Amino acid sequence: MIQVRDLRKSYDSNAVLDGVNFHIEKGESVVVIGRSGGGKSVLLKHLIGLLKPDSGQVLIENEDIVPMNERELLRVRRKFGMLFQGAALFDSLTVEENVAFAFRRERSMPREEIRRKVCEVLEMVDLPGTEDKKPAELSGGMRKRVGLARAIIYQPAIVLYDEPTTGLDPIVADSIDKLILRVRDRLDVTTVVVTHDMRSARRLGQRILMLHNGKIYAAGTPDEFFQSEDPVIRRFVEGVSDPKELYF
Amino acid sequence: MHVQARQWISEWLEGLGRLTLLTRESIASLLTFKVAWRDLLYQTYFVGVKSQSVVLITGAFTGMVLAAQTYLQFHKVKMDTATLAVVSVSMCSELGPVLTGLMVAGRVGAAFAAELGTMRVTEQIDALRTLATHPVDYLVVPRLIALHVAMPLLTAESIAIGIVAGYVVGAYFYGIDRVYLWHNMLWYTQPPEVVVGMIKALIFGGIVAMIGCYKGMCCGEGAEGVGRATTEAVVYSSITILITNFFLTLALGKLFHTL
Secondary structure (H helix, E strand, O other), X not given: OEEEEEEEEEEOOEEEEEEEEEEEOOOOEEEEEEOOOOOHHXXXXXXXXXXXXXXXXXXXXXXXXXXXXHHHXXXXXXXXXXXXXXXXXXXXXXXXXXHOHHHHHHOOOOHHHHHHHHHHHHHHOOOOOOXXXXXXXXXXXXXXXXXXXXXXXXXXXXXXXXXXXXXXXXXXXXXHHHHHHHHHHHHOOEEEEEOOOHHHHHXXXXXXXXXXXXXXXXXXXXXXXXXXXXXXXXXXXXXXXXXXXXXX | OXXXXXXXXXXXXXXXXXXXXXXXXXXXXXXXXXXXXXXXXXXXXXXXXXXXXXXXXXXXXXXHHHHHHHHHXXXXXXXXXXXXXXXXXXXXXXXXHHHHHHHHHHHHHHHHHHHHHHHHHOOXXXXXXXXXXXXXXXXXXXXXXHHXXXXXXXXXHHHHHHHHHHHHHHHXXXXXXXXXXXXXXXXXXXXHHHHHHHHHHHXXXXXXXXXXXXXXXXXXXXXXXXHHHHHHHHHHHHHHHHHHHHHHHHHHHHHHHHO
16 A cells, blocks of 8 residues: 655755655554654655655555655545644634535535535544634644544545644543544554554554664564564663763 | 855745746646635735725825925926826836835735745645645635735725825915816826836736745744744845836836837
């Protein structure tokens, strides 16, 4: 479904992605972990063509999206839904207008049908009755739910999550994790989650990829990760800093 | 110093190139007629209706000052009745479009840059792209059309109020003969003057829209990035309007003089 081949991306002289290779099968649920600022979100944005790499390939259903221009990418992006770190809701629109954004732009569906779909998807994310609210009136967790509703309303084949639980309290984070699993199981989508929350990673991932120094340092099941003896993986799993490194 | 100058020129050229690409993309999008009418109406309201007060006040006081200054000079050579003609010709071909352009750059260009810049730093523009919507179609084109519709109207309004204000100053404050004042104004203000003003307004509208949108969509990270984009949108729009005005005056003057 998704193949990444020798992906490289640098900002000034800093190589954020330095030859990343992996593939994701259809219907698989993959979690990408790594340190903050380590290039996880940059990698995720390459999968949907929001960023152009310096070199390498990103194949979506065997089609390389790297050489495509913005208009050609619009077609490929219909296969995707994406939940952003801050939800990225359009502040000037209501919840309903946000969720129904793509349908309203296409004007391919009657209003009643759109409203029905919006209600259905808001039910799925446990936010019925919020259609007329503005994003400013919602809490962080609710905004993420609306963001997710917007991402899945047109039933994409792949859903990308950029730090879905960052900035949320543990209870809301837990509910978002459950929601991601529910969406995965009900819609049978391929899921890619970027996170540094190991609890989420363990629950959400059938497979975990660890991004370290711009490369996929390790790949395996959550159990393999949690039982690993590798010092880099252990430090990350246990959240222990390296005394030789400065973190501030 | 030499290296810095080279870097500055290279960045400036890069920016100009990107702006040109954005303009090309906008024109291509414009030709597909995929405009969201609701957004277009809102932008036209925001640009046109909400800019009324600032444009009217600028036009009125410019007309009044111009009438006063012209009268004070013309009175010395007994040409008082030509005062309003000077006001009218200046307002139509130069001051109306330029001052309206500068005011709109300050109000609307800044708002475009701030709004789009905030959308960029909060990933709303990326969200648009993931929803299979081209940001140029959704964000730039309605603003570009709105400014092209509103700028000539605002300029016409500014010119009209400037002439009326100049007439009031000339006729009631300095006591110039009203009939000659009005008659000379009509006699010397030819259609080409008005057409030149409207062409300039149309072009200035495009400049404000493109620079405002470009600065917003390419702004740096965080509040500082949005602040800088807003300031640069106003400064670059204003400077571009003033420089373009000179060349337009030469080109349109030659065109209409030949015709």
